Amino acid sequence: MSTARTAEHPVDPQFTERWSPRGYTGEALPREQLMSLLEAARWAPSASNQQPWRFVWALAGTPAFDAIHAGLMAGNQGWAAQASALVVVLSVRSQVPAGQTEPKANPWASFDAGAAWMSLALQARASGWDTHAMGGFERTVLDAALQVPAHMAIEAVVAIGRRGDPAVLPEALRAREQPNARLPLAALAAEGRCDFGA
Numbered sequence: 001m002s003t004a005r006t007a008e009h010p011v012d013p014q015f016t017e018r019w020s021p022r023g024y025t026g027e028a029l030p031r032e033q034l035m036s037l038l039e040a041a042r043w044a045p046s047a048s049n050q051q052p053w054r055f056v057w058a059l060a061g062t063p064a065f066d067a068i069h070a071g072l073m074a075g076n077q078g079w080a081a082q083a084s085a086l087v088v089v090l091s092v093r094s095q096v097p098a099g100q101t102e103p104k105a106n107p108w109a110s111f112d113a114g115a116a117w118m119s120l121a122l123q124a125r126a127s128g129w130d131t132h133a134m135g136g137f138e139r140t141v142l143d144a145a146l147q148v149p150a151h152m153a154i155e156a157v158v159a160i161g162r163r164g165d166p167a168v169l170p171e172a173l174r175a176r177e178q179p180n181a182r183l184p185l186a187a188l189a190a191e192g193r194c195d196f197g198a
């Protein structure tokens with residue numbers, strides 16, 4: 001563990017021990033294991049329990065994996081090819097609330113989908129797997145490939161795999177293959193008003 005991950009206050013180690021590698025072994029991810037990760041995501045909290053998260057998943061070696069991979073930006077395509085699975089996280093931007101008939105915009109859809117992705121990431125780590133979220137994808141390509149309906153939006157693509165030897169990575173990525181740091185808590189949390197320093 002890098003010293004970049006020293007907590008300022010006591011936390012469960014799962015929070016500092018999760019990080020996003022790019023070097024993966026390519027080991028096959030059992031379908032049941034993937035379901036366990038998605039199950040963790042299912043139990044995330046959401047505004048009015050609307051559960052505005054959806055997941056399109058694909059295991060390595062399948063046409064579905066290739067289609068999602070083809071929608072990644074070039075910088076992600078290289079390393080993500082070694083992932084064991086790719087999961088596209090979508091949010092439901094508008095839906096019909098319980099007891100109503102008209103669809104209503106959900107302003108918390110992204111917030112809630114983010115909570116679900118984090119649950120997936122922490123469950124993956126607890127199961128000996130790693131995750132790496134990517135905002136670097138071609139939206140028009142993935143929207144078409146996945147037939148994303150108008151009331152949903154892709155939030156990110158998540159690579160899942162077993163952390164591997166950084167030596168498989170190109171030099172520039174190899175140097176970054178370690179846990180990174182965080183802003184000090186004082187720059188992120190303030191009492192009573194937005195006093196976060198400069």
Ligand SMILES: Cc1cc2nc3c(=O)[nH]c(=O)nc-3n(C[C@H](O)[C@H](O)[C@H](O)COP(=O)(O)O)c2cc1C
Pocket residue numbers: 018019020021076132133134135136137156179180
């Ligand atoms: C929404 C989102 C989008 C991201 N997009 C990319 C990406 O396109 N490519 C990449 O290599 N990493 C991407 N990352 C990974 C972040 O750079 C990484 O999470 C951040 O540096 C913190 O490091 P850690 O996850 O190892 O703790 C993304 C992460 C998130 C949450």
